[in-house]
Amino acid sequence: MLRTFDLILVGSMLAAAAVTYQIKHHTDNKAVEVRRLEAEIKLEQDTIELLRADRALLTQPNRLERLVKAYSEELKLEPTSPEQLAQPVELPMPRDQLPKPEVAQGEASSDPVKDLITTGSVQPMESVDD
Numbered sequence: 001m002l003r004t005f006d007l008i009l010v011g012s013m014l015a016a017a018a019v020t021y022q023i024k025h026h027t028d029n030k031a032v033e034v035r036r037l038e039a040e041i042k043l044e045q046d047t048i049e050l051l052r053a054d055r056a057l058l059t060q061p062n063r064l065e066r067l068v069k070a071y072s073e074e075l076k077l078e079p080t081s082p083e084q085l086a087q088p089v090e091l092p093m094p095r096d097q098l099p100k101p102e103v104a105q106g107e108a109s110s111d112p113v114k115d116l117i118t119t120g121s122v123q124p125m126e127s128v129d130d
Contacts, residue, residue, distance in 0.1 A: 057063070068077055 068075070
């Protein structure tokens with residue numbers, strides 16, 4: 001009886017050791033993957049910072065002004081006149097100020113987008129007389 005119990009304990013200890021080793025191995029693999037991903041993220045962040053610095057240098061007003069003067073004959077650039085800019089009244093109205101579509105009383109609109117579209121070339125199917 002004692003030998004059977006001992007064999008069961010040894011077997012369970014071996015199984016526990018095998019499971020522990022597998023978990024440790026899996027954890028080590030995941031840690032390596034995390035370090036690799038962190039290195040990739042750091043590289044991408046460094047690249048983004050470098051590109052932002054490049055953009056800041058390339059869009060400096062003094063540099064752009066020198067380029068405009070140097071290539072003015074080829075580009076034929078002219079200053080923007082005030083008439084070329086949109087006035088506030090020329091801009092479309094905000095969405096919350098758009099007029100609501102009219103729906104007959106007691107009738108719920110089935111398609112709010114269809115209610116907003118009026119072409120005038122085709123009559124709605126409800127009002128077409130055969």
